[in-house]
Amino acid sequence: MSNRKDTELEQEQAKSRRRIPDVAPLLGFLVLLTVFFTVTSPYFLDPDNFKNIFVALAVTGIICVPGTMLMIAGQVDLSVGSAAAVSGMILANVVNDYGITTGLFAVLAFGLVLGIVNGFFVTVVGVNSLITTLGTLATLYGIALLIGNGQTLMMKNFEWLGTAQPAGIPLPIFIFFFIAVIGIITLRRTRFGRSLYAIGSNPNAARVVGIRSNRILFASFILSGLSSALAGAILTSQLSAGDPNAARGLELEVITAIVLGGASLAGGRGTMWGTIIGLTTIGVLNNGLILLDVPTFWQRVAQGLMLILAVSFDATRERLASKRR
Amino acid sequence: MGKVAKRMSNELVSLHGIHKSFSGVEVLHGVDLTLGAGEVLALLGENGAGKSTLVKILAGDIEPTSGSIEIRGTKLAKLDVYQARQLGVRMIFQELNDAPALTVAENIFLGQWPHSGPFVGWSEMAKKAQAVLDRLEVDIPVDAIAGQLRVGERQLLEIARALTQDTKVLVLDEPTAALSNVEVERLFSVMDQLREEGVGMIYITHRLDEVARVADRVQVLRDGSSVLTVDAKKASREDLVAAMLGHASEKNVRPQHHETSEPALKVSGLTSFAEFTNVDFTVNKGEVLALFGKIGSGTAEICESLFGLRPITSGRAEIFGREYKAKSAGDSADQAIGYLPADRQRLGSFPVRSVAENLAVRSWQKMGRFGFVNRLLEHQAFSRWAEALRIVSRGSTQTISTLSGGNQQKVLLARWFEAQVKILLLVEPTRGVDVGARRDIYEIIREQAQSSGMAVLVATSDYEEVVLLADRALVMSRGEVVSELTGNSVEASKLIAASS
Numbered sequence: 164m165s166n167r168k169d170t171e172l173e174q175e176q177a178k179s180r181r182r183i184p185d186v187a188p189l190l191g192f193l194v195l196l197t198v199f200f201t202v203t204s205p206y207f208l209d210p211d212n213f214k215n216i217f218v219a220l221a222v223t224g225i226i227c228v229p230g231t232m233l234m235i236a237g238q239v240d241l242s243v244g245s246a247a248a249v250s251g252m253i254l255a256n257v258v259n260d261y262g263i264t265t266g267l268f269a270v271l272a273f274g275l276v277l278g279i280v281n282g283f284f285v286t287v288v289g290v291n292s293l294i295t296t297l298g299t300l301a302t303l304y305g306i307a308l309l310i311g312n313g314q315t316l317m318m319k320n321f322e323w324l325g326t327a328q329p330a331g332i333p334l335p336i337f338i339f340f341f342i343a344v345i346g347i348i349t350l351r352r353t354r355f356g357r358s359l360y361a362i363g364s365n366p367n368a369a370r371v372v373g374i375r376s377n378r379i380l381f382a383s384f385i386l387s388g389l390s391s392a393l394a395g396a397i398l399t400s401q402l403s404a405g406d407p408n409a410a411r412g413l414e415l416e417v418i419t420a421i422v423l424g425g426a427s428l429a430g431g432r433g434t435m436w437g438t439i440i441g442l443t444t445i446g447v448l449n450n451g452l453i454l455l456d457v458p459t460f461w462q463r464v465a466q467g468l469m470l471i472l473a474v475s476f477d478a479t480r481e482r483l484a485s486k487r488r
Numbered sequence: 489m490g491k492v493a494k495r496m497s498n499e500l501v502s503l504h505g506i507h508k509s510f511s512g513v514e515v516l517h518g519v520d521l522t523l524g525a526g527e528v529l530a531l532l533g534e535n536g537a538g539k540s541t542l543v544k545i546l547a548g549d550i551e552p553t554s555g556s557i558e559i560r561g562t563k564l565a566k567l568d569v570y571q572a573r574q575l576g577v578r579m580i581f582q583e584l585n586d587a588p589a590l591t592v593a594e595n596i597f598l599g600q601w602p603h604s605g606p607f608v609g610w611s612e613m614a615k616k617a618q619a620v621l622d623r624l625e626v627d628i629p630v631d632a633i634a635g636q637l638r639v640g641e642r643q644l645l646e647i648a649r650a651l652t653q654d655t656k657v658l659v660l661d662e663p664t665a666a667l668s669n670v671e672v673e674r675l676f677s678v679m680d681q682l683r684e685e686g687v688g689m690i691y692i693t694h695r696l697d698e699v700a701r702v703a704d705r706v707q708v709l710r711d712g713s714s715v716l717t718v719d720a721k722k723a724s725r726e727d728l729v730a731a732m733l734g735h736a737s738e739k740n741v742r743p744q745h746h747e748t749s750e751p752a753l754k755v756s757g758l759t760s761f762a763e764f765t766n767v768d769f770t771v772n773k774g775e776v777l778a779l780f781g782k783i784g785s786g787t788a789e790i791c792e793s794l795f796g797l798r799p800i801t802s803g804r805a806e807i808f809g810r811e812y813k814a815k816s817a818g819d820s821a822d823q824a825i826g827y828l829p830a831d832r833q834r835l836g837s838f839p840v841r842s843v844a845e846n847l848a849v850r851s852w853q854k855m856g857r858f859g860f861v862n863r864l865l866e867h868q869a870f871s872r873w874a875e876a877l878r879i880v881s882r883g884s885t886q887t888i889s890t891l892s893g894g895n896q897q898k899v900l901l902a903r904w905f906e907a908q909v910k911i912l913l914l915v916e917p918t919r920g921v922d923v924g925a926r927r928d929i930y931e932i933i934r935e936q937a938q939s940s941g942m943a944v945l946v947a948t949s950d951y952e953e954v955v956l957l958a959d960r961a962l963v964m965s966r967g968e969v970v971s972e973l974t975g976n977s978v979e980a981s982k983l984i985a986a987s988s
Contacts, residue, residue, distance in 0.1 A: 351863075352856075352860050352861060352863070353859045353860050353861060354852045354853070354856075354859050354860070354861055355859060357845065357849070357852060357861055358852075360838070360841055360845070361838050361841065361845070361849055364838035364839060364840050364841050365834075365837065365838045365839060367834055367835050368834075368835050368836055368837060368838055369838075370816075370817050370818070371795075371797075371817050371821075371827060371829065371835050371836070372817075372821060372849050372850045372903070373817060373818040373819075373820070373821025373822060373850065374818070374849070375818055427840070431838065431839075431840040431841060432840055
């Protein structure tokens with residue numbers, strides 16, 4: 164009896180595996196890009212270049228993990244870029260005067276406070292998350308400029324976080340993979356993760372089945388704040404300086420990666436793997452453009468176009484899905 | 489005979505040999521359908537029989553795989569929504585398609601507001617809207633906001649909207665599911681009037697007693713084929729049920745009364761503003777108590793209040809002897825109280841998620857430790873309930889919104905069974921569910937109640953449901969309990985007499 168059911172289940176899972184995943188077109192695009200850059204640039208396939216691609220992605224990627232969670236729950240955090248900038252400025256200040264440990268604690272405390280502020284306005288006051296975090300984005304950018312009086316602050320003796328290479332692999336990549344794995348497990352296997360899907364799919368029904376939506380969203384905003392702070396610290400360590408403009412537009416890159424990866428803007432859909440593939444696509448494109456000596460300003464243009472492409476893709480899929488019904 | 493001849497000469501719609509497949513699975517196997525001017529065709533069939541697909545093809549919403557469509561003498565190879573509208577085809581769905589933030593008048597003329605230049609002609613619109621509402625004998629102020637009306641009233645607005653447009657073929661997909669008896673009768677008299685005006689109507693319903701009242705002809709679909717087309721006056725209820733199910737049905741028999749004595753839920757003097765006042769009752773363990781009354785009589789509102797979705801202004805509720813105040817839905821869920829809302833779309837399902845997830849969402853806690861959820865247990869729970877409740881799906885990973893209404897409802901019921909709730913509050917549990925599945929659901933609810941000692945409170949406006957499901961019934965009218973029926977005195981005639 165139970166054997167039969169298990170076989171049925173396996174067949175079912177096999178069936179769902181056979182179904183073309185949402186990220187298939189993106190994966191195809193990524194392969195095309197890779198082939199194109201391999202052909203056009205002799206440096207592209209070099210292992211060191213791949214290291215470069217992933218080091219560049221690690222900072223964005225760390226933020227993308229809670230970002231994906233929020234998007235699945237139908238929320239968005241735009242304050243991540245400014246938050247990374249502020250934490251960089253804080254870090255540069257504190258490390259120079261009080262040392263590394265205190266600096267890291269200060270940065271994480273800042274991330275926690277930011278998450279609480281965003282979470283408070285979204286869940287307790289009930290402001291739309293887009294507007295709330297647009298507000299914190301602007302506020303924090305101002306604060307980042309205020310801390311350094313608009314200047315870049317040099318930071319000494321703290322390069323290892325951003326540049327150490329245990330076993331030949333840069334530390335930021337390790338950190339990113341660690342966080343991403345936690346993200347994958349959380350979304351797929353935990354009650355917290357499954358609740359995010361339920362909340363994004365139908366917030367009212369989530370309330371009726373007793374999911375504590377507010378707590379879960381609050382926690383997600385805190386995770387987002389903490390990871391932005393950590394990302395800011397890594398970025399600052401890489402640059403050996405706190406630069407208020409270093410993380411400008413980071414939120415755009417984060418959202419592009421998430422939406423490219425198949426998370427629905429309407430909530431309820433998306434995967435961590437999808438986000439990782441989306442992120443890699445952005446990384447490969449940016450890197451390839453540099454290798455081909457395209458002026459860096461074009462990277463911004465490409466990124467904007469990618470975002471539009473990604474949301475169009477999302478909208479088209481929604482429409483097709485509703486037609487198939 | 490004369491009627492048949494007239495129909496032939498005034499044929500409005502002729503669908504011939506309609507086939508339709510969705511991703512390789514054929515759901516319609518060559519269905520024919522004709523509709524004459526001034527004719528009402530009742531379209532019957534269980535959920536998933538293909539009724540909705542067929543009428544959506546007529547509305548241009550879905551393109552048939554093969555077959556021919558002829559509307560008012562125009563043969564069409566391909567029909568789109570716009571063309572269908574041009575030819576005078578209008579659909580009224582079970583689900584509302586209105587703009588809740590706009591006024592009644594704006595909703596009636598939605599998108600076709602009377603205007604002079606870019607400006608909406610408010611006074612003209614109000615006057616015209618009033619005229620349509622008068623014709624429907626509906627007493628709703630034209631400047632009321634649609635979202636603040638009852639579901640039944642909003643449904644009438646959709647019908648009013650169809651009346652303002654040049655409608656030749658009107659398709660009504662279960663419009664009475666949310667209507668009170670008075671509203672249903674009002675709708676039928678409007679349909680009689682439209683028949684006089686030569687409008688052809690296709691009426692989809694699950695309520696067999698409505699067929700003889702409103703239809704000229706009945707067509708029954710089963711598993712994507714047309715199995716019976718007869719004169720509505722000659723069709724017996726048994727024949728129709730047999731055609732829908734493919735076998736003869738059992739008669740309406742009262743279930744075996746279940747003797748219980750241990751109180752599970754006790755309310756006294758329960759009041760919520762004017763929605764319901766001074767309600768007293770006790771539901772025992774293992775018992776099914778029905779609150780019967782028209783929509784708006786307070787039955788559904790009592791369930792909402794007990795679950796914490798609506799304030800209780802006075803009175804008290806006790807669960808297993810302890811006083812209980814529901815502060816929020818989360819509180820109630822923690823107290824092992826389950827709630828199945830009438831509005832499945834808004835409060836019940838997680839549309840883009842799988843059936844397994846929809847079923848297991850309330851049971852994650854026991855499906856793993858340390859905050860983890862074992863997906864295998866999720867799938868197994870679904871397989872178990874799918875078998876017990878005969879849920880028709882392509883498997884546990886299918887998205888719930890692609891199931892038929894009846895099957896969606898079974899998944900949502902199984903959600904609370906799986907969560908092993910001690911008290912289950914059901915609001916119109918079989919609205920939009922077909923006859924066969926309905927009996928399954930009643931049987932399952934009773935079985936669960938008796939085997940697990942779950943106390944069930946059912947708010948319903950369907951007297952048949954009360955007869956078939958409940959051990960005891962309280963009849964409500966205007967927010968007050970007006971009578972109590974027990975045992976074999978729970979009869980349709982008594983219920984209707986007491987509620988009106």
